[in-house]
Amino acid sequence: THLQKLNEMRSDFIANVSHELKTPLTVINGYLETLIDNQLVDGIVKKALENASSEGVRMSAIIQDLISLSQLETSENQDVIAFNFIELIGQVIQQTELVKDNLSKLETQIDVDVDPNWTLTGNRNEIFSLMSNLLNNSVRYCPDGTLISIWTETTSNSIDVIVEDNGPGIADMHIGRLTERFYRVDESHSSSTGGTGLGLSIAKHIMNRHGGLLNISSILGSGTRVKCVFPKDRMRLIT
Numbered sequence: 001t002h003l004q005k006l007n008e009m010r011s012d013f014i015a016n017v018s019h020e021l022k023t024p025l026t027v028i029n030g031y032l033e034t035l036i037d038n039q040l041v042d043g044i045v046k047k048a049l050e051n052a053s054s055e056g057v058r059m060s061a062i063i064q065d066l067i068s069l070s071q072l073e074t075s076e077n078q079d080v081i082a083f084n085f086i087e088l089i090g091q092v093i094q095q096t097e098l099v100k101d102n103l104s105k106l107e108t109q110i111d112v113d114v115d116p117n118w119t120l121t122g123n124r125n126e127i128f129s130l131m132s133n134l135l136n137n138s139v140r141y142c143p144d145g146t147l148i149s150i151w152t153e154t155t156s157n158s159i160d161v162i163v164e165d166n167g168p169g170i171a172d173m174h175i176g177r178l179t180e181r182f183y184r185v186d187e188s189h190s191s192s193t194g195g196t197g198l199g200l201s202i203a204k205h206i207m208n209r210h211g212g213l214l215n216i217s218s219i220l221g222s223g224t225r226v227k228c229v230f231p232k233d234r235m236r237l238i239t
Helices: 002-037 043-074 085-102 124-141 199-209
Strands: 080-084 109-113 118-123 147-154 158-165 213-219 223-231 235-237
Touching (some): 043 199, 085 109, 118 124, 124 199
16 A cells, blocks of 8 residues: 555656656747747857757657656546547558658658458557557657558467567667566667657557557567557457
8 A cells, every 4th residue: 555655646746746747848849949930040040049949859759758657547537439440550651651751761661461351449549649659759760761560460369469660679688678667678768769768668558558568579689579468359350
């Protein structure tokens, strides 16, 4: 009970601080954007403001992910509906294409081999966030030209949604810590990729809220596989 109370206090603190930071940061980002867009500065000052604006946007993304994580930890799983899974995947891929463009990874490919009749029962927004985080991770941390594959597997107790890439892979020593907040395999890439360091932590919490598991496996030099293990009663094949 004491540990539970401490965890609740921690989550409340993170949520409150994140909300308090969100408004002033939005104002700061707005002023920076105005100065840049209206060409009110040039030369080295413009470059400095562009860098500041980029970091401000990244900080806003971190704050939003912290808020999302706190909500996942403290709120009940609501708005549970049955929805077409492949339609959701299509929307996630559209968003991921923007990430590819922003990172100039136009040769990276996403291949989907999922039956169009799968129906998943859960919180649609959370599942969208789950798949978006997994695809974005593969795009951000793999070189241009990587192949990202999505497919499903049926076992005796579960329906598994798998996201796999043929990128550089991850050493065994990191696998167990990948879902920790802000844990990074390579700190030198933290700014260049634009990631918040919270995506896999969010993904893990979403799977827990849907009665499932997030399993990560990787071979250094051969790619990474993330398996979302859903209970069989969560996914149905409508024929």
